[in-house]
Amino acid sequence: MTGSLGFLLATVPFSAWIDLLGWRAAFFSAGIALCLSGILLYIVLVKKPRQLFHNESVTVKDETQRExxxxxxxxxxxxxxxxxxxxxxxxxxxxxxxxxxxxxxxxxxxxxxxxxxxxxxxxxxxxxxxxxxxxxxxxxxxxxxxxxxxxxxxxxxxxxxxxxxxxxxxxxxxxxxxxxxxxxxxxxxxxxxxxxxxxxxxxxxxxxxxxxxxxxxxxxxxxxxxxxxxxxxxxxxxxxxxxxxxxxxxxxxxxxxxxxxxxxxxxxxxxxxxxxxxxxxxx
Known part of the structure; x- marks a missing residue:
């Protein structure tokens, strides 16, 4: 569902963004947004869980490597x-x-x-x-x-x-x-x-x-x-x-x-x- 929302933003809203800023600035700003999203995902999905569940993550890692x-x-x-x-x-x-x-x-x-x-x-x-x-x-x-x-x-x-x-x-x-x-x-x-x-x-x-x-x-x-x-x-x-x-x-x-x-x-x-x-x- 959230992926479809991203698709939706890439249609008319992004077309209006291009008309406002031009092709280069619009795609550059979209690239910056993607980079920031990647950093945010790393913090939320990787860094924070390691800090909160350090011991549990080690145990789970050992178990999953058995298969x-x-x-x-x-x-x-x-x-x-x-x-x-x-x-x-x-x-x-x-x-x-x-x-x-x-x-x-x-x-x-x-x-x-x-x-x-x-x-x-x-x-x-x-x-x-x-x-x-x-x-x-x-x-x-x-x-x-x-x-x-x-x-x-x-x-x-x-x-x-x-x-x-x-x-x-x-x-x-x-x-x-x-x-x-x-x-x-x-x-x-x-x-x-x-x-x-x-x-x-x-x-x-x-x-x-x-x-x-x-x-x-x-x-x-x-x-x-x-x-x-x-x-x-x-x-x-x-x-x-x-x-x-x-x-x-x-x-x-x-x-x-x-x-x-x-x-x-x-x-x-x-x-x-x-x-x-x-x-x-x-x-």
Missing amino acids: NISLILKRIVLNRQAWALFFCHFGVVGGYVGFISSWAVPYGMNMYDLTRSDASQLVMVGLIGALIGAPLTSWIASRLGTIKRPYVIVHFIILTSWSAFLLFKGNPPLFMLILLFFIIGFGFGASALTFAVVRQSFPIKESGLVSGFANTGGFLSAVLLPGIFGKVLDHFQSVSGSMTEGYSYGFIIPVIFSLIGLFGVSTIKEIRQPESAEPESSV
């Missing part, structure tokens, strides 16, 4: 649940991050004749959806007592949303485009459920590595989608000179990615908490 990390990695790679989470994150993250970060603004400018600032507002709509999606889907999952069911629904909605771009040949009405960006962003926010499944399915000593493994799926698709999308646009622009046709076929890529994500979330084996634990907690 061979290569054995843990081998177990993860051979684990069906880990691969299900990998493909799940591949589908829900890549289409959003890969398209939003690279092609959303050019898409708005080319297909709807929007200014760069107006097109970046479309990105902001998706990020607002992500901010709402993360806490809301987590709350729904906790109320239902299941993670898989709402997550499958979210994946299906994302697949339907990307398919809508194909249905309208890459050029849906503007009001519908805004709604689709919001829904896809909402689905991206729901990707936090991936890590909830990790914590539910794996022991603490393995959950960090499994989270990284699942997150790799998301980053992999986010890297693959912009390049493949660009190849499709270049092909149709050189063959027919039509950018519209290129976009209409380019949206096949996030649809395929979403299908992979739906397959992944469908194969997740959910481990539910025993019902007998509920009365004890209520007492």
